[in-house]
Amino acid sequence: MIRVAVIGAAGYIGGELLRLLITHPKVEVVGAVSSRFPGKRVDGVHPNLRSFTDLLFCAPEDLEECDVVFLATPHRAAMTQIDHWNDRAKLVIDLTGDFRLDDTEVYEQYYGTEHAAPHLLDDFVPGIPELYRDDLRGADLISVPGCMAVAGVLALYPLVERDLVDSSAQFDARTGSSGSGATAGEGNLHAERSGAMRVFAPTGHRHEAEISRHLGIPAAMTATGVEAVRGVQTICHAELQPGVDTSEVRRAFREQYRDEPFVRLVAQQRGTFRYPEPKILVGSNFCDVGYAVDEEAGRLSTIAALDNLMKGGAGNAIQCLNVRMGWPESLGLSFPGLHPV
Amino acid sequence: MTQQMTTVRTCPECEDEVQIRDSARLNEIVECAGCRSELEIVALSPVVLVLAPEVEEDWGE
C-alpha cells in the first residue's frame, strides 16, 4: 500500500479524490488536510463517504510523512507551498492551475500574477495520459490540466497530430456549477444560477492557454455555465485541410483512441445519445469524443464530454497515479456512470 | 456455448466491421456497433448492406 494525502480535502475536488482513494485497492489515505475543519470527521463534509471512512481532517502542520500528495487547493496556494509538499512526498500531483503552463509570460497573461516557482514549470509533466503517458511513468511532479482543457485537447488532438485541420480552432465550452468549487460566492446562489446559461468567459479563459499549449495551435475559447452540477462539454470548430473527408476524420479518431481506457468514440447515427453527453458520465472517468464533418464547407465540429470532477480533475489524477505506479490504468476507476440520472 | 457462424461486412456509414449471422434473412435490419446505424440486408449471397431510412430530429425550431 502506498500512503497518500490530499491537501484542500474539504473542497469538491478534494472530496472526489478522497472518494476514489479510499476505495482504491493499492492506496491508504493517511491525511486529509483542511485548515477550516481540523479534527472534524471527513464524512461530515463529504456525506457520500459515510461508512467508508472514519478519517478526520488534519491541519497542514500535522500531516504525516507520505508517498504521494495531491494538491486540491485554490490556485496560487500550490505554487507558494510547493517546496513544503515536495519535501514531504516523493510524488506530488497538483490539480490547481499553478503548473499547467510552461511559459511564465503566458502564465502571467492568463493568471494576472507573477509565478512564484518558475524554476519548476518544466519539471511538471502534464497529467494527460493520452498525450504524455511515457513521461508520466517517470514523473515526480504531475500537473493535472483544467476540466474544459482536457475536453478541448482530446476533442481535437487526433486531427492536429495528423495535420488534418487548419492552424487554429475555436472551442465552445459549457460547465456545471461544481466547476466553481465549494466556496463559490453570490453568483452561485441557486436563485442566481438555476436556469442560467451564463457566459462567464467569452474570451481569455485560462483553459484556453492550456489547449493551445498541448495542441500547439492558437485556440480561442468561450466558457458558459449551464444548468448542471457536474459536467463539461466542449465543442470545437475548425477548418479542415483541403480534401480531408469524413472517413479520414473517423480513421484519425479510431487510430488515436483505439487502446485508450477512458476515451470513447461516440458519433452515432441513431438514438438519444448520439454525441458526447456529460449527463451520463457523472461519476465516471470517461471522456466521450465525437465529430461531425461538413465536407462541402470543409468544416469540422468535434465534441467532447466529461465529468469535471472525474476525467476533468480527480479521476484523471488517479489515472495518472496508476500510470506512474505501473498499476492497471483503470484501477479504482471502473464506475460506468449512471442512466437515468 | 456454440459459436454462431458469421460473415464480416463493412458498415456503409462508418466503415466499421459488422458481423452478420449466417442465419440472417433478407431485409433483416442489423445495427452497426460503431455508429449505431440501422443497416438493411438487401442481398444474401454475398451479403449486401445498405443504410435503412431514418427519422430526422430537430429541437431548434
Ligand SMILES: NC(=O)c1ccc[n+]([C@@H]2O[C@H](COP(=O)([O-])OP(=O)(O)OC[C@H]3O[C@@H](n4cnc5c(N)ncnc54)[C@H](OP(=O)(O)O)[C@@H]3O)[C@@H](O)[C@H]2O)c1
Ligand atoms: N471543481 C472542478 O471542477 C475542478 C476541476 C479540475 C481542477 N480543479 C482545481 O482544483 C482546485 C480545487 O478546486 P475545488 O473546486 O475543489 O475548490 P474548492 O471546493 O473551493 O476547494 C478548495 C479547498 O482548498 C482549501 N484552501 C483554501 N485556501 C487554501 C490555502 N491558501 N492553502 C491551502 N488550502 C486552501 C479549502 O479548504 P480549507 O480552507 O479548509 O483548507 C478548500 O476546501 C482548484 O485549483 C481548481 O482550479 C477544479
Ligand SMILES: [Zn+2]
Ligand atoms: Zn457504422
